[in-house]
Amino acid sequence: MPSEKIDQIIQEIKHATAQTKEELEAYRLRFISKKSVVGELFAAMKDIPVEEKKAYGQQVNEVKLLASEKFKELIEQVNQTEKKSKALDIDLTLPPTQVPLGGIHPLTTTRHRIIEIFERIGFNLSEGPEIEDDWHNFTALNFPENHPAREMQDTFFIEKNPDIALRTHTSSVQVRVMEKEKPPIRTLSPGRVFRNEAISARAHCIFHQVEGLYVDENVSFADLKQTLYHFAKEMFGPKTKVRFRPSFFPFTEPSAEIDISCLICGGKGCNICKGTGWVEIGGSGMVDPNVLENCGIDSERYTGFAFGMGIERIAMLKYQINDLRLFTENDIRFLKQFRSLV
Ligand code: PHE
8 A cells, every 4th residue: 555545545534524414424434434445544454565564554553543533523513513503593483582671660750750741831951960069059049057957967968168968959950040041941850869867668868859940020829839730630630639838948938838639548538648638749939039139030020939849759649659768679579560651
């Protein structure tokens, strides 16, 4: 057997490839089986002169080893290719797998709804910083120098003298709007606010507010009432009643707390409204002339009303949620219940 023949076989083995089982079988027949070219090399042993037998035998054994090593390699290669093509083997007639959809958080839904109601009656949106200075959060809003709301128990101060704090209400945004714009102003400021309060079912140190402001000539308390009547009916249904209770805020005069008739019992009295038939949704009032002047608005010519509501409170009433903490715990069982709301 000429050694060129052996070299040729070695080259062939080295360059052999197989993608399919058939190609693998062809390789096996050509290089591994009894009748393969390697088998023939063994068969040719008998014609080799005795003195060359040993060297020839060694050479042929090496070829056999090479052939079987390569065979192993090709088996592995074919298996891998098969696995890959199986993964691509998609049955288009199968029903699709359900992709679980997330939902919109109930506070977001509530905020959107509130904004939508007020946008339709001409309010635009305004935003401001969550970290505020004393002027915008307190002083411009007519808070006296030592008003208790400025004290540490309510406000998260970041710096003292001059005071920088996390805003305690979005009234600060309204100050910024009034400083920048000329009346008529009709704006809604939704946003996150912060108060140093212990977390419970009814209170949280971080919550959300929507505050509204309307400043123009001849804005009256009647306008405030009508606006909030309209809001309550749109938000909670046409049978909802609204009640104004005298109250106090440094930045409004007169001031009133806004109550709506209890949605659960319809005003008869239940444990949600603590038997009164009414639940509170926010504060309101006529903008104090001092506040208008602080913001560069002529209080002789212009008047305004303002109101502020907690978004959590509105959502709790609307969806009958009895624990404020549920909004921030991210418990999927709670959130899932609001999946169908938009
Ligand atoms: N800023 C007040 C609060 O956070 C709410 C309010 C706004 C009251 C506007 C009256 C007018 O409690």
